[in-house]
Amino acid sequence: MLDRIDKTIVALSSAAGHGPLGIVRLSGPDALAIVGEMIPQARDRLTDVAGFRRVSTTIEPEENLHLPAAIFVFRAPRSYTRQDMVEIHTVGSPVALEAVRCRCIALGALPAQAGEFTARAFVNGAMDLASAEAVAGVIRAQSDAQLRAARTMMDGGLARGINDLRETLADLVALVEADIDFSEEPIDFIKPSELRAQIGDVVGRIDGLLAGAVSVERFDVLPRILLIGPPNAGKSSLLNRLSGTSRAICAAAAGTTRDVLTAPIRLGRGEALLLDTAGVDESEDEIIAMAREMALCEAERVDLLCVVLDATGLAGDGASIARFLAVIESLESVAAVVAANKCDLLSADEERRAIERIESLLSASQRDVHSVCAVSALTGEGIETLRNVLADSLVDLADTTGGESILLAERQRTAITEARDALGRAIDLAAGAVETIDCADLLAFEIREALDHLGSVTGEVTTDDLLARVFARFCIGK
Ligand SMILES: Nc1nc2c(ncn2[C@@H]2O[C@H](COP(=O)(O)OP(=O)(O)OP(=O)(O)O)[C@@H](O)[C@H]2O)c(=O)[nH]1
Numbered sequence: 001m002l003d004r005i006d007k008t009i010v011a012l013s014s015a016a017g018h019g020p021l022g023i024v025r026l027s028g029p030d031a032l033a034i035v036g037e038m039i040p041q042a043r044d045r046l047t048d049v050a051g052f053r054r055v056s057t058t059i060e061p062e063e064n065l066h067l068p069a070a071i072f073v074f075r076a077p078r079s080y081t082r083q084d085m086v087e088i089h090t091v092g093s094p095v096a097l098e099a100v101r102c103r104c105i106a107l108g109a110l111p112a113q114a115g116e117f118t119a120r121a122f123v124n125g126a127m128d129l130a131s132a133e134a135v136a137g138v139i140r141a142q143s144d145a146q147l148r149a150a151r152t153m154m155d156g157g158l159a160r161g162i163n164d165l166r167e168t169l170a171d172l173v174a175l176v177e178a179d180i181d182f183s184e185e186p187i188d189f190i191k192p193s194e195l196r197a198q199i200g201d202v203v204g205r206i207d208g209l210l211a212g213a214v215s216v217e218r219f220d221v222l223p224r225i226l227l228i229g230p231p232n233a234g235k236s237s238l239l240n241r242l243s244g245t246s247r248a249i250c251a252a253a254a255g256t257t258r259d260v261l262t263a264p265i266r267l268g269r270g271e272a273l274l275l276d277t278a279g280v281d282e283s284e285d286e287i288i289a290m291a292r293e294m295a296l297c298e299a300e301r302v303d304l305l306c307v308v309l310d311a312t313g314l315a316g317d318g319a320s321i322a323r324f325l326a327v328i329e330s331l332e333s334v335a336a337v338v339a340a341n342k343c344d345l346l347s348a349d350e351e352r353r354a355i356e357r358i359e360s361l362l363s364a365s366q367r368d369v370h371s372v373c374a375v376s377a378l379t380g381e382g383i384e385t386l387r388n389v390l391a392d393s394l395v396d397l398a399d400t401t402g403g404e405s406i407l408l409a410e411r412q413r414t415a416i417t418e419a420r421d422a423l424g425r426a427i428d429l430a431a432g433a434v435e436t437i438d439c440a441d442l443l444a445f446e447i448r449e450a451l452d453h454l455g456s457v458t459g460e461v462t463t464d465d466l467l468a469r470v471f472a473r474f475c476i477g478k
Protein backbone atom coordinates (compact mmCIF):
# COMPACT_ATOMS: atom_id res chain seq x y z
CA MET A 1 0.00 0.00 0.00
CA LEU A 2 2.83 2.38 0.87
CA ASP A 3 4.77 1.70 -2.32
CA ARG A 4 2.09 3.56 -4.28
CA ILE A 5 1.75 6.60 -2.03
CA ASP A 6 2.59 8.91 -4.96
CA LYS A 7 -0.34 7.55 -6.99
CA THR A 8 -3.89 8.93 -6.83
CA ILE A 9 -6.52 6.74 -5.15
CA VAL A 10 -10.32 6.85 -5.26
CA ALA A 11 -13.10 5.26 -3.21
CA LEU A 12 -16.72 5.57 -2.26
CA SER A 13 -16.54 7.23 1.18
CA SER A 14 -20.19 7.20 2.18
CA ALA A 15 -22.07 4.13 3.40
CA ALA A 16 -23.20 1.63 0.78
CA GLY A 17 -26.83 1.79 -0.32
CA HIS A 18 -29.32 4.50 -1.24
CA GLY A 19 -29.34 7.89 0.53
CA PRO A 20 -29.90 11.57 -0.09
CA LEU A 21 -26.17 12.16 -0.60
CA GLY A 22 -23.11 10.08 -1.46
CA ILE A 23 -19.39 10.88 -1.43
CA VAL A 24 -16.57 9.80 -3.73
CA ARG A 25 -13.15 10.72 -2.43
CA LEU A 26 -9.76 11.05 -4.12
CA SER A 27 -6.30 11.60 -2.70
CA GLY A 28 -3.01 12.08 -4.56
CA PRO A 29 -1.21 14.35 -7.00
CA ASP A 30 -3.69 13.87 -9.88
CA ALA A 31 -6.90 14.23 -7.83
CA LEU A 32 -7.66 17.75 -9.11
CA ALA A 33 -6.85 16.95 -12.74
CA ILE A 34 -9.00 13.80 -12.72
CA VAL A 35 -12.04 15.57 -11.27
CA GLY A 36 -11.39 18.53 -13.59
CA GLU A 37 -11.95 16.21 -16.59
CA MET A 38 -15.51 15.61 -15.41
CA ILE A 39 -16.31 19.31 -14.89
CA PRO A 40 -14.60 21.10 -17.81
CA GLN A 41 -16.77 24.20 -17.26
CA ALA A 42 -15.50 24.68 -13.68
CA ARG A 43 -12.04 23.11 -13.94
CA ASP A 44 -10.11 26.31 -13.29
CA ARG A 45 -11.95 26.93 -10.05
CA LEU A 46 -10.45 23.71 -8.67
CA THR A 47 -6.85 24.49 -9.39
CA ASP A 48 -6.65 28.21 -8.65
CA VAL A 49 -7.10 27.67 -4.92
CA ALA A 50 -4.34 27.32 -2.32
CA GLY A 51 -6.28 25.90 0.63
CA PHE A 52 -9.90 24.79 0.77
CA ARG A 53 -12.78 25.49 -1.61
CA ARG A 54 -16.30 24.27 -2.27
CA VAL A 55 -17.45 24.40 -5.90
CA SER A 56 -21.11 23.84 -6.78
CA THR A 57 -21.41 22.48 -10.28
CA THR A 58 -22.71 19.70 -12.51
CA ILE A 59 -20.56 16.63 -12.96
CA GLU A 60 -20.61 14.41 -16.05
CA PRO A 61 -19.14 10.98 -15.29
CA GLU A 62 -20.61 9.53 -18.48
CA GLU A 63 -21.82 11.11 -21.68
CA ASN A 64 -25.25 12.65 -21.14
CA LEU A 65 -25.28 11.77 -17.43
CA HIS A 66 -25.36 15.12 -15.64
CA LEU A 67 -25.40 15.03 -11.84
CA PRO A 68 -25.64 17.99 -9.46
CA ALA A 69 -22.52 18.01 -7.29
CA ALA A 70 -20.63 19.93 -4.64
CA ILE A 71 -16.88 19.49 -5.10
CA PHE A 72 -14.75 20.02 -2.00
CA VAL A 73 -11.08 20.72 -2.72
CA PHE A 74 -8.43 20.36 0.00
CA ARG A 75 -4.99 21.37 -1.26
CA ALA A 76 -1.89 19.69 0.21
CA PRO A 77 -0.84 19.85 2.97
CA ARG A 78 -4.14 21.14 4.40
CA SER A 79 -6.04 17.87 4.03
CA TYR A 80 -6.68 14.62 5.93
CA THR A 81 -3.93 12.77 4.02
CA ARG A 82 -1.75 15.89 3.59
CA GLN A 83 -1.98 15.26 -0.16
CA ASP A 84 -4.27 17.02 -2.65
CA MET A 85 -7.74 15.69 -1.93
CA VAL A 86 -11.11 16.09 -3.62
CA GLU A 87 -14.49 14.99 -2.35
CA ILE A 88 -17.37 14.76 -4.80
CA HIS A 89 -20.70 15.05 -2.97
CA THR A 90 -23.50 14.06 -5.29
CA VAL A 91 -26.82 12.19 -5.31
CA GLY A 92 -26.72 9.09 -3.09
CA SER A 93 -27.63 6.65 -5.84
CA PRO A 94 -25.30 3.62 -5.85
CA VAL A 95 -25.41 3.52 -9.66
CA ALA A 96 -24.49 7.21 -10.05
CA LEU A 97 -21.71 6.97 -7.43
CA GLU A 98 -20.28 3.89 -9.12
CA ALA A 99 -20.31 5.75 -12.46
CA VAL A 100 -18.30 8.59 -10.87
CA ARG A 101 -15.84 6.17 -9.23
CA CYS A 102 -15.35 4.17 -12.44
CA ARG A 103 -14.72 7.35 -14.46
CA CYS A 104 -12.05 8.38 -11.94
CA ILE A 105 -10.41 4.98 -12.43
CA ALA A 106 -10.65 5.32 -16.22
CA LEU A 107 -8.89 8.69 -15.85
CA GLY A 108 -5.97 7.09 -13.97
CA ALA A 109 -6.95 6.76 -10.30
CA LEU A 110 -6.37 3.47 -8.47
CA PRO A 111 -9.16 1.88 -6.40
CA ALA A 112 -8.25 2.57 -2.76
CA GLN A 113 -7.54 -0.33 -0.42
CA ALA A 114 -9.01 -0.61 3.09
CA GLY A 115 -7.68 2.19 5.32
CA GLU A 116 -5.45 3.60 2.59
CA PHE A 117 -6.49 7.24 3.16
CA THR A 118 -5.69 6.97 6.88
CA ALA A 119 -2.44 5.09 6.14
CA ARG A 120 -1.38 8.08 4.01
CA ALA A 121 -2.33 10.45 6.84
CA PHE A 122 -0.09 8.44 9.17
CA VAL A 123 2.86 8.18 6.75
CA ASN A 124 2.67 11.91 6.00
CA GLY A 125 2.85 12.72 9.70
CA ALA A 126 -0.75 13.92 10.16
CA MET A 127 -1.28 11.50 13.06
CA ASP A 128 0.49 8.82 15.11
CA LEU A 129 -0.28 5.15 14.48
CA ALA A 130 -2.46 4.76 17.59
CA SER A 131 -4.58 7.74 16.51
CA ALA A 132 -4.87 6.28 13.00
CA GLU A 133 -6.06 2.98 14.45
CA ALA A 134 -8.58 4.86 16.58
CA VAL A 135 -10.22 6.18 13.41
CA ALA A 136 -11.38 2.60 12.74
CA GLY A 137 -12.62 2.44 16.33
CA VAL A 138 -14.62 5.65 16.00
CA ILE A 139 -16.29 4.34 12.86
CA ARG A 140 -17.11 0.99 14.44
CA ALA A 141 -18.21 2.33 17.86
CA GLN A 142 -21.63 0.99 18.84
CA SER A 143 -22.16 2.90 22.09
CA ASP A 144 -21.35 6.25 23.67
CA ALA A 145 -18.73 4.66 25.95
CA GLN A 146 -16.94 3.07 22.99
CA LEU A 147 -17.10 6.31 21.02
CA ARG A 148 -15.55 8.26 23.91
CA ALA A 149 -12.73 5.72 24.30
CA ALA A 150 -12.00 5.81 20.57
CA ARG A 151 -12.01 9.63 20.54
CA THR A 152 -9.51 9.76 23.42
CA MET A 153 -7.22 7.50 21.45
CA MET A 154 -7.74 9.45 18.22
CA ASP A 155 -6.81 12.65 20.00
CA GLY A 156 -3.46 11.08 20.86
CA GLY A 157 -4.29 10.07 24.45
CA LEU A 158 -2.63 6.67 24.13
CA ALA A 159 0.35 8.08 22.25
CA ARG A 160 0.99 10.64 25.02
CA GLY A 161 0.90 7.92 27.71
CA ILE A 162 3.22 5.64 25.75
CA ASN A 163 5.63 8.47 24.88
CA ASP A 164 5.97 9.39 28.58
CA LEU A 165 6.94 5.79 29.34
CA ARG A 166 9.41 5.71 26.44
CA GLU A 167 11.07 8.91 27.59
CA THR A 168 11.67 7.51 31.07
CA LEU A 169 13.07 4.30 29.57
CA ALA A 170 15.25 6.18 27.07
CA ASP A 171 16.81 8.12 29.98
CA LEU A 172 17.46 4.89 31.86
CA VAL A 173 19.01 3.10 28.91
CA ALA A 174 21.29 6.10 28.35
CA LEU A 175 22.57 5.81 31.92
CA VAL A 176 23.11 2.04 31.62
CA GLU A 177 24.96 2.49 28.32
CA ALA A 178 27.06 5.25 29.85
CA ASP A 179 28.11 2.68 32.44
CA ILE A 180 29.27 0.42 29.60
CA ASP A 181 31.04 3.22 27.69
CA PHE A 182 32.87 4.43 30.78
CA SER A 183 33.46 1.05 32.38
CA GLU A 184 37.14 1.94 32.92
CA GLU A 185 36.16 4.94 35.02
CA PRO A 186 35.19 4.62 38.66
CA ILE A 187 31.82 6.29 37.99
CA ASP A 188 28.49 4.59 38.76
CA PHE A 189 25.91 6.32 36.56
CA ILE A 190 22.96 4.55 38.13
CA LYS A 191 22.81 2.02 40.95
CA PRO A 192 20.97 -1.30 40.44
CA SER A 193 18.57 -0.45 43.29
CA GLU A 194 17.71 2.88 41.64
CA LEU A 195 17.23 1.14 38.27
CA ARG A 196 14.94 -1.43 39.86
CA ALA A 197 12.83 1.27 41.47
CA GLN A 198 12.52 3.33 38.30
CA ILE A 199 11.75 0.36 36.04
CA GLY A 200 9.27 -0.87 38.67
CA ASP A 201 7.55 2.50 38.46
CA VAL A 202 7.24 2.16 34.66
CA VAL A 203 5.84 -1.38 35.08
CA GLY A 204 3.25 -0.01 37.53
CA ARG A 205 2.19 2.62 35.00
CA ILE A 206 1.94 -0.03 32.26
CA ASP A 207 -0.23 -2.23 34.51
CA GLY A 208 -2.53 0.74 35.15
CA LEU A 209 -2.81 1.39 31.43
CA LEU A 210 -3.62 -2.26 30.62
CA ALA A 211 -6.16 -2.54 33.45
CA GLY A 212 -8.03 0.57 32.25
CA ALA A 213 -8.17 -0.36 28.58
CA VAL A 214 -11.19 -1.20 26.43
CA SER A 215 -10.62 -3.73 23.64
CA VAL A 216 -11.37 -2.40 20.19
CA GLU A 217 -12.20 -5.99 19.13
CA ARG A 218 -15.23 -5.81 21.45
CA PHE A 219 -16.65 -3.09 19.20
CA ASP A 220 -17.85 -5.72 16.77
CA VAL A 221 -19.99 -7.31 19.46
CA LEU A 222 -23.23 -5.60 20.48
CA PRO A 223 -23.81 -5.57 24.25
CA ARG A 224 -26.37 -8.25 25.17
CA ILE A 225 -29.33 -7.73 27.51
CA LEU A 226 -31.42 -10.69 28.64
CA LEU A 227 -35.10 -10.41 29.59
CA ILE A 228 -35.65 -12.81 32.46
CA GLY A 229 -38.66 -13.30 34.73
CA PRO A 230 -41.49 -15.58 35.80
CA PRO A 231 -43.79 -16.96 33.08
CA ASN A 232 -46.39 -14.53 31.73
CA ALA A 233 -44.70 -11.42 33.19
CA GLY A 234 -44.63 -9.82 29.73
CA LYS A 235 -41.02 -10.45 28.62
CA SER A 236 -41.92 -11.12 24.99
CA SER A 237 -44.26 -8.12 24.93
CA LEU A 238 -41.36 -5.97 26.20
CA LEU A 239 -39.04 -7.35 23.51
CA ASN A 240 -41.57 -6.36 20.88
CA ARG A 241 -42.13 -2.93 22.45
CA LEU A 242 -38.42 -2.10 22.87
CA SER A 243 -37.45 -3.33 19.41
CA GLY A 244 -40.53 -1.91 17.68
CA THR A 245 -41.20 -5.29 16.06
CA SER A 246 -43.57 -8.24 16.43
CA ARG A 247 -40.61 -10.58 16.73
CA ALA A 248 -41.97 -12.63 19.65
CA ILE A 249 -45.30 -14.41 20.10
CA CYS A 250 -47.11 -13.12 23.21
CA ALA A 251 -50.04 -14.94 24.77
CA ALA A 252 -51.99 -15.15 27.98
CA ALA A 253 -50.92 -18.78 28.41
CA ALA A 254 -47.83 -19.16 30.62
CA GLY A 255 -44.93 -20.89 28.90
CA THR A 256 -45.43 -19.27 25.49
CA THR A 257 -41.74 -18.65 24.82
CA ARG A 258 -39.46 -21.73 24.73
CA ASP A 259 -36.40 -20.84 22.66
CA VAL A 260 -34.12 -17.83 23.01
CA LEU A 261 -35.21 -15.03 20.67
CA THR A 262 -33.11 -11.96 19.83
CA ALA A 263 -33.79 -8.49 18.44
CA PRO A 264 -31.55 -5.40 18.14
CA ILE A 265 -32.78 -2.35 20.05
CA ARG A 266 -31.81 1.32 20.08
CA LEU A 267 -30.32 2.55 23.36
CA GLY A 268 -29.26 6.16 23.74
CA ARG A 269 -27.02 6.77 20.75
CA GLY A 270 -25.99 3.09 20.56
CA GLU A 271 -27.49 -0.30 20.08
CA ALA A 272 -27.83 -3.52 22.06
CA LEU A 273 -29.08 -7.02 21.40
CA LEU A 274 -32.13 -7.95 23.47
CA LEU A 275 -32.72 -11.64 24.26
CA ASP A 276 -36.07 -13.11 25.26
CA THR A 277 -36.22 -16.42 27.09
CA ALA A 278 -38.71 -18.78 28.65
CA GLY A 279 -40.23 -17.85 32.00
CA VAL A 280 -38.32 -19.16 35.00
CA ASP A 281 -40.44 -21.07 37.55
CA GLU A 282 -40.43 -24.39 39.39
CA SER A 283 -42.52 -26.25 36.84
CA GLU A 284 -41.86 -29.98 36.61
CA ASP A 285 -42.86 -30.08 32.94
CA GLU A 286 -39.88 -31.48 31.05
CA ILE A 287 -39.89 -29.02 28.16
CA ILE A 288 -40.43 -26.02 30.43
CA ALA A 289 -37.62 -27.24 32.68
CA MET A 290 -35.30 -27.48 29.65
CA ALA A 291 -36.29 -23.98 28.50
CA ARG A 292 -35.63 -22.69 32.03
CA GLU A 293 -32.17 -24.27 32.03
CA MET A 294 -31.48 -22.59 28.67
CA ALA A 295 -32.60 -19.21 30.06
CA LEU A 296 -30.39 -19.49 33.15
CA CYS A 297 -27.43 -20.69 31.08
CA GLU A 298 -27.86 -17.72 28.71
CA ALA A 299 -28.09 -15.36 31.69
CA GLU A 300 -24.51 -16.12 32.68
CA ARG A 301 -23.21 -14.96 29.31
CA VAL A 302 -24.90 -11.56 28.91
CA ASP A 303 -23.80 -8.04 29.89
CA LEU A 304 -27.01 -7.05 31.66
CA LEU A 305 -30.19 -8.69 32.98
CA CYS A 306 -33.54 -6.96 32.62
CA VAL A 307 -35.66 -8.72 35.25
CA VAL A 308 -39.32 -8.52 34.19
CA LEU A 309 -41.93 -8.86 36.97
CA ASP A 310 -45.72 -8.66 36.78
CA ALA A 311 -46.43 -5.70 39.07
CA THR A 312 -50.05 -6.81 39.50
CA GLY A 313 -48.84 -10.08 41.08
CA LEU A 314 -47.39 -8.19 44.01
CA ALA A 315 -50.74 -7.42 45.57
CA GLY A 316 -50.67 -10.60 47.71
CA ASP A 317 -47.67 -11.81 49.67
CA GLY A 318 -45.40 -11.66 46.62
CA ALA A 319 -44.22 -15.18 47.46
CA SER A 320 -43.87 -16.30 43.84
CA ILE A 321 -41.75 -13.24 43.04
CA ALA A 322 -39.61 -13.84 46.12
CA ARG A 323 -39.08 -17.42 44.91
CA PHE A 324 -38.09 -16.13 41.48
CA LEU A 325 -35.61 -13.65 42.97
CA ALA A 326 -34.06 -16.53 44.92
CA VAL A 327 -33.51 -18.36 41.62
CA ILE A 328 -31.65 -15.42 40.08
CA GLU A 329 -29.55 -14.76 43.19
CA SER A 330 -27.07 -17.26 41.75
CA LEU A 331 -26.56 -14.81 38.85
CA GLU A 332 -25.06 -12.23 41.17
CA SER A 333 -22.10 -11.46 38.93
CA VAL A 334 -24.34 -10.09 36.16
CA ALA A 335 -25.65 -6.53 36.58
CA ALA A 336 -29.44 -6.19 36.61
CA VAL A 337 -32.29 -3.71 36.33
CA VAL A 338 -35.93 -4.50 37.14
CA ALA A 339 -38.92 -3.67 34.92
CA ALA A 340 -42.18 -3.84 36.89
CA ASN A 341 -44.58 -4.52 34.03
CA LYS A 342 -48.36 -4.20 33.49
CA CYS A 343 -48.53 -0.91 35.40
CA ASP A 344 -51.43 0.11 33.16
CA LEU A 345 -53.57 -2.18 35.33
CA LEU A 346 -52.59 -0.33 38.53
CA SER A 347 -53.60 3.02 40.00
CA ALA A 348 -50.78 5.47 40.77
CA ASP A 349 -50.99 4.47 44.42
CA GLU A 350 -50.88 0.74 43.68
CA GLU A 351 -47.94 1.30 41.34
CA ARG A 352 -45.97 3.11 44.05
CA ARG A 353 -46.70 0.31 46.55
CA ALA A 354 -45.67 -2.34 44.00
CA ILE A 355 -42.31 -0.63 43.43
CA GLU A 356 -41.74 -0.34 47.19
CA ARG A 357 -42.61 -4.02 47.59
CA ILE A 358 -40.09 -5.03 44.91
CA GLU A 359 -37.42 -2.86 46.50
CA SER A 360 -37.99 -4.44 49.91
CA LEU A 361 -37.94 -7.97 48.42
CA LEU A 362 -34.70 -7.05 46.66
CA SER A 363 -33.02 -5.73 49.78
CA ALA A 364 -34.05 -8.94 51.60
CA SER A 365 -32.59 -11.05 48.77
CA GLN A 366 -29.28 -9.12 48.77
CA ARG A 367 -29.56 -8.88 44.99
CA ASP A 368 -27.98 -5.64 43.85
CA VAL A 369 -29.90 -3.95 41.00
CA HIS A 370 -29.28 -0.63 39.28
CA SER A 371 -32.86 0.55 39.16
CA VAL A 372 -36.54 -0.47 39.34
CA CYS A 373 -38.76 0.99 36.59
CA ALA A 374 -42.53 0.92 36.35
CA VAL A 375 -43.51 0.12 32.75
CA SER A 376 -46.31 -1.12 30.57
CA ALA A 377 -45.38 -3.14 27.50
CA LEU A 378 -49.00 -2.79 26.44
CA THR A 379 -49.30 1.04 26.44
CA GLY A 380 -45.63 2.01 26.18
CA GLU A 381 -45.72 3.89 29.49
CA GLY A 382 -42.29 4.12 31.16
CA ILE A 383 -40.55 2.48 28.18
CA GLU A 384 -38.32 5.48 27.34
CA THR A 385 -37.23 5.64 31.02
CA LEU A 386 -36.41 1.92 30.91
CA ARG A 387 -34.45 2.47 27.69
CA ASN A 388 -32.38 5.21 29.39
CA VAL A 389 -31.82 3.07 32.49
CA LEU A 390 -30.60 0.17 30.32
CA ALA A 391 -28.29 2.52 28.35
CA ASP A 392 -26.89 4.08 31.55
CA SER A 393 -26.29 0.67 33.13
CA LEU A 394 -24.31 -0.44 30.07
CA VAL A 395 -22.24 2.78 30.15
CA ASP A 396 -21.59 2.22 33.89
CA LEU A 397 -20.36 -1.28 33.09
CA ALA A 398 -18.09 0.02 30.35
CA ASP A 399 -16.75 2.66 32.72
CA THR A 400 -16.01 0.24 35.55
CA THR A 401 -14.32 -2.25 33.24
CA GLY A 402 -12.82 0.54 31.16
CA GLY A 403 -11.31 2.79 33.86
CA GLU A 404 -9.99 5.80 31.99
CA SER A 405 -11.27 4.09 28.87
CA ILE A 406 -8.18 4.00 26.74
CA LEU A 407 -8.86 2.01 23.62
CA LEU A 408 -6.49 -0.83 22.75
CA ALA A 409 -6.38 -3.13 19.76
CA GLU A 410 -5.22 -6.68 20.54
CA ARG A 411 -1.96 -5.95 18.68
CA GLN A 412 -1.27 -3.00 20.96
CA ARG A 413 -2.15 -4.94 24.09
CA THR A 414 0.30 -7.68 23.06
CA ALA A 415 3.06 -5.16 22.33
CA ILE A 416 2.58 -3.42 25.69
CA THR A 417 2.53 -6.79 27.51
CA GLU A 418 5.78 -7.80 25.77
CA ALA A 419 7.35 -4.49 26.84
CA ARG A 420 6.23 -5.22 30.40
CA ASP A 421 7.78 -8.73 30.25
CA ALA A 422 11.11 -7.32 29.03
CA LEU A 423 11.08 -4.81 31.90
CA GLY A 424 10.29 -7.64 34.35
CA ARG A 425 13.45 -9.43 33.13
CA ALA A 426 15.41 -6.17 33.52
CA ILE A 427 14.22 -5.85 37.13
CA ASP A 428 15.36 -9.44 37.84
CA LEU A 429 18.78 -8.65 36.35
CA ALA A 430 19.14 -5.50 38.44
CA ALA A 431 18.03 -7.38 41.56
CA GLY A 432 20.86 -9.89 41.11
CA ALA A 433 23.61 -7.30 40.43
CA VAL A 434 25.89 -5.60 42.94
CA GLU A 435 26.88 -2.98 40.39
CA THR A 436 25.09 -1.99 37.20
CA ILE A 437 28.15 -2.83 35.07
CA ASP A 438 27.82 -6.50 36.13
CA CYS A 439 24.89 -6.95 33.77
CA ALA A 440 24.79 -3.64 31.86
CA ASP A 441 24.76 -5.26 28.39
CA LEU A 442 21.80 -7.47 29.14
CA LEU A 443 20.00 -4.67 30.98
CA ALA A 444 20.39 -2.29 28.04
CA PHE A 445 19.18 -5.05 25.70
CA GLU A 446 15.98 -5.67 27.71
CA ILE A 447 15.17 -1.96 28.11
CA ARG A 448 15.71 -1.41 24.39
CA GLU A 449 13.44 -4.38 23.72
CA ALA A 450 10.74 -2.69 25.83
CA LEU A 451 11.31 0.61 23.99
CA ASP A 452 10.83 -1.10 20.63
CA HIS A 453 7.62 -2.83 21.71
CA LEU A 454 6.19 0.42 23.07
CA GLY A 455 7.35 2.23 19.94
CA SER A 456 5.38 -0.18 17.76
CA VAL A 457 2.17 0.90 19.56
CA THR A 458 2.45 4.49 18.41
CA GLY A 459 4.25 3.83 15.14
CA GLU A 460 7.72 5.07 16.18
CA VAL A 461 8.95 1.62 15.20
CA THR A 462 7.08 0.20 12.22
CA THR A 463 7.38 -2.54 9.68
CA ASP A 464 5.45 -2.90 6.43
CA ASP A 465 3.86 -6.05 7.80
CA LEU A 466 2.63 -4.19 10.88
CA LEU A 467 1.09 -1.39 8.79
CA ALA A 468 -0.60 -3.86 6.47
CA ARG A 469 -2.20 -5.59 9.47
CA VAL A 470 -3.29 -2.33 11.11
CA PHE A 471 -4.95 -0.85 8.06
CA ALA A 472 -6.52 -4.12 6.91
CA ARG A 473 -9.15 -3.57 9.65
CA PHE A 474 -10.41 -0.39 8.00
CA CYS A 475 -13.25 0.02 5.59
CA ILE A 476 -12.39 1.11 2.06
CA GLY A 477 -12.78 4.85 1.62
CA LYS A 478 -11.32 5.77 5.02
N1 LIG B 1 -52.29 -5.26 30.66
C1 LIG B 1 -51.10 -5.64 30.26
N2 LIG B 1 -50.92 -6.87 29.75
C2 LIG B 1 -49.69 -7.23 29.36
C3 LIG B 1 -48.57 -6.34 29.42
N3 LIG B 1 -47.48 -6.99 28.95
C4 LIG B 1 -47.90 -8.23 28.58
N4 LIG B 1 -49.20 -8.38 28.81
C5 LIG B 1 -50.02 -9.59 28.57
O1 LIG B 1 -49.52 -10.62 29.40
C6 LIG B 1 -49.60 -11.89 28.72
C7 LIG B 1 -48.20 -12.52 28.70
O2 LIG B 1 -47.36 -11.73 27.89
P1 LIG B 1 -46.04 -12.32 27.25
O3 LIG B 1 -45.33 -11.18 26.64
O4 LIG B 1 -46.34 -13.49 26.36
O5 LIG B 1 -45.31 -12.81 28.55
P2 LIG B 1 -43.96 -13.66 28.69
O6 LIG B 1 -43.29 -13.21 29.93
O7 LIG B 1 -43.18 -13.61 27.45
O8 LIG B 1 -44.58 -15.10 28.91
P3 LIG B 1 -43.85 -16.55 28.71
O9 LIG B 1 -43.14 -16.54 27.40
O10 LIG B 1 -45.00 -17.48 28.73
O11 LIG B 1 -42.95 -16.73 29.87
C8 LIG B 1 -50.13 -11.58 27.34
O12 LIG B 1 -51.53 -11.84 27.35
C9 LIG B 1 -49.87 -10.10 27.17
O13 LIG B 1 -50.80 -9.48 26.29
C10 LIG B 1 -48.80 -5.04 29.95
O14 LIG B 1 -47.90 -4.18 30.08
N5 LIG B 1 -50.09 -4.75 30.37
Ligand SMILES: [Mg+2]
Residues within 6 Å of the ligand: 235, 236, 237, 248, 249, 250, 256, 257, 276, 277, 278
Ligand atom coordinates in the same frame (compact mmCIF):
# COMPACT_ATOMS: atom_id res chain seq x y z
MG1 LIG C 1 -42.57 -15.02 26.20
